[in-house]
Amino acid sequence: MPKAIWLLVIATTINVTGGSFLWPLNTIYMHNELGQSLAFAGFILMMNQAAAVVGNLIGGALYDRSSAYRSILIATSISLIAALVMSFYHSIVPYAILLIVIGFANGITWPIMFAMAGSLWPEGGRKAFNAVYVAQNLGVALGATLSGYVASISFDYIFTANACFIAIFFLLVLFTFKRLDAAQNRQMHTSVIEQGKKFKVSPALISLLLLCSGFLFIHISYSQWMTTIASYTQDIGIPVEQYSTIWAINGFLILLLQPLVQWFTNRVTNGKHHIYIGTTIMILSFLVAMNAGNFTMFAVAMAILTIGEVLMWPAFPTLANQLAPKGREGFYQGLVNSIATIGRMVGPLAGGFIVDYYNIEVLFFCLLGLLMIPYITTFLYDRNVKVNQGGQT
Numbered sequence: 001m002p003k004a005i006w007l008l009v010i011a012t013t014i015n016v017t018g019g020s021f022l023w024p025l026n027t028i029y030m031h032n033e034l035g036q037s038l039a040f041a042g043f044i045l046m047m048n049q050a051a052a053v054v055g056n057l058i059g060g061a062l063y064d065r066s067s068a069y070r071s072i073l074i075a076t077s078i079s080l081i082a083a084l085v086m087s088f089y090h091s092i093v094p095y096a097i098l099l100i101v102i103g104f105a106n107g108i109t110w111p112i113m114f115a116m117a118g119s120l121w122p123e124g125g126r127k128a129f130n131a132v133y134v135a136q137n138l139g140v141a142l143g144a145t146l147s148g149y150v151a152s153i154s155f156d157y158i159f160t161a162n163a164c165f166i167a168i169f170f171l172l173v174l175f176t177f178k179r180l181d182a183a184q185n186r187q188m189h190t191s192v193i194e195q196g197k198k199f200k201v202s203p204a205l206i207s208l209l210l211l212c213s214g215f216l217f218i219h220i221s222y223s224q225w226m227t228t229i230a231s232y233t234q235d236i237g238i239p240v241e242q243y244s245t246i247w248a249i250n251g252f253l254i255l256l257l258q259p260l261v262q263w264f265t266n267r268v269t270n271g272k273h274h275i276y277i278g279t280t281i282m283i284l285s286f287l288v289a290m291n292a293g294n295f296t297m298f299a300v301a302m303a304i305l306t307i308g309e310v311l312m313w314p315a316f317p318t319l320a321n322q323l324a325p326k327g328r329e330g331f332y333q334g335l336v337n338s339i340a341t342i343g344r345m346v347g348p349l350a351g352g353f354i355v356d357y358y359n360i361e362v363l364f365f366c367l368l369g370l371l372m373i374p375y376i377t378t379f380l381y382d383r384n385v386k387v388n389q390g391g392q393t
Contacts, residue, residue: 004120004180005131011172012113012135013142018083018165019106020143021158024247025151025240026099027227027348032234033155034092042227042352044096048103049345053338055107060334063112064327069173069181072112076170079105083163090159107341111334116180118321118329126265129321130314134254141251148244203385204323208332211381212339214374215316218279219343220350221286221367225305228351229289232360233298242295246302253306261310271315275378278312281305283371290364316340323385 001009026048030041055075062071082101086094114132121128143165150157233243268274285305292298317336324332354363 001124001127001131002121005117005124005128007176007180008113008117008120009131009135011169011177012132013139014165014172015109015169016136016139017143018139018162018169020140020247020251021147021150021161021165024144024226024230024244025147025155025158027230028151028234028240028243029155029158030092030095031231034095036092037356038228038231038352039349039356040352041231042348042350044099045227045348046345047096048099049341049348051100051104052107052341053345055104055109056111056334056338056341058334059108060111060115060330060332060337062108063115063330063334067181068112068116069177072109072173072177073170075105075108076166076173079109080163080166080170083159083166087156087159087163090156107337111330111337114317114333114337115330118317118333120180126271126314126318129317130261133314134258137251137254139251141248141255144244144247144251148239148241151244152239152241202325204325207381207385208320208323208335209339210377211319212316212336214275214279214377215336216339216343217370217373218282218312219340220347221282221370222305222309223344223347224351224363224367225302227348228355228360228363229298232355233295236293238295238298246295246299249299249302250306250309253303254310257307257310264311271319272378272382274315275312275374278308278310278315279371279374281308281311283368284308286364286367286371290361 026045027038027041030036030044031038059071059075062068079102082098082105086098086102089095089098114129117128117132124131146161147158150161230243233246234240265274268277282305285301285308288304289298289301292301317333320332320336321329351363354366
């Protein structure tokens with residue numbers, strides 16, 4: 001990989017490591033520590049992700065028309081201030097407000113990071129996006145490995161650790177990202193809002209929205225592992241440090257699977273097939289989880305989920321990059337991130353209501369039904385558009 005991509009990888013790992021002290025435990029903290037209902041916790045997480053959706057769209061537009069360096073620096077400054085305040089004040093009211101602010105700031109960051117990866121290494125194709133994805137999951141593995149044990153001592157330390165890692169990420173952006181911005185091979189473009197009446201809904205955009213509608217339901221299902229399933233593991237007596245270990249398995253397994261993923265994607269190059277196979281494996285993981293009653297079975301379910309995840313997750317930004325016209329890469333990546341974020345926004349609230357008013361078994365059956373939809377959307381998305389490597393016609 002180019003040195004610039006390695007720098008993105010390092011920065012992503014640091015940022016996600018800090019976040020991974022917090023996000024896997026949000027529902028556990030609100031429900032089990034602060035005594036709030038699952039539906040209430042789901043509502044707060046929905047607002048967090050709604051703010052991230054707004055941030056995604058702003059971040060994508062900023063990338064297309066402004067400096068990636070300045071945009072990420074501003075977003076990281078907001079996130080750092082919120083994390084520092086949260087480390088001192090984390091009763092339910094300030095916690096909820098600051099969680100929403102952090103969601104907005106992170107939302108700005110990620111489409112820019114993915115768009116930078118594609119711009120800095122255009123010949124890398126899927127490899128560029130996969131590098132950022134792997135870095136995200138290395139951060140998940142590192143943060144999740146530590147967070148459960150830190151939380152078992154005191155939840156207060158979780159917030160401090162999150163703030164420290166965001167501070168390191170801020171310094172890395174401040175001193176290194178300016179030259180990455182200058183190194184990018186990209187065409188500046190006005191935002192969708194500024195284009196006004198000149199903006200047209202192209203076949204490529206319709207195709208992307210159809211493709212990502214399947215991604216929406218995948219994320220609604222996946223988000224249950226961080227919310228309703230997380231709380232359920234506590235209800236059946238699995239300690240918080242063991243639950244965090246499940247996410248450590250996810251992160252480290254993603255790294256260990258990379259040689260196999262590369263071997264597979266070199267032979268099966270069609271991104272649609274990656275989504276088909278990944279979704280099938282994800283369904284299998286939920287079948288295992290719905291019958292799990294101990295840590296070992298949940299760990300097996302997570303391992304299966306991870307195999308499906310590594311095959312299909314990078315396929316969506318890769319296909320979005322192939323559909324994007326020149327100068328619109330940031331906007332298209334912003335849409336991918338926004339739609340995925342909407343899934344993570346709706347998922348906790350819907351899952352919380354289903355479990356509160358019915359039970360976890362009903363939720364699992366609902367998830368299995370939702371995971372049928374990506375097969376249809378993936379099959380149909382490119383029927384009216386020709387997809388090329390690096391662009392669309």
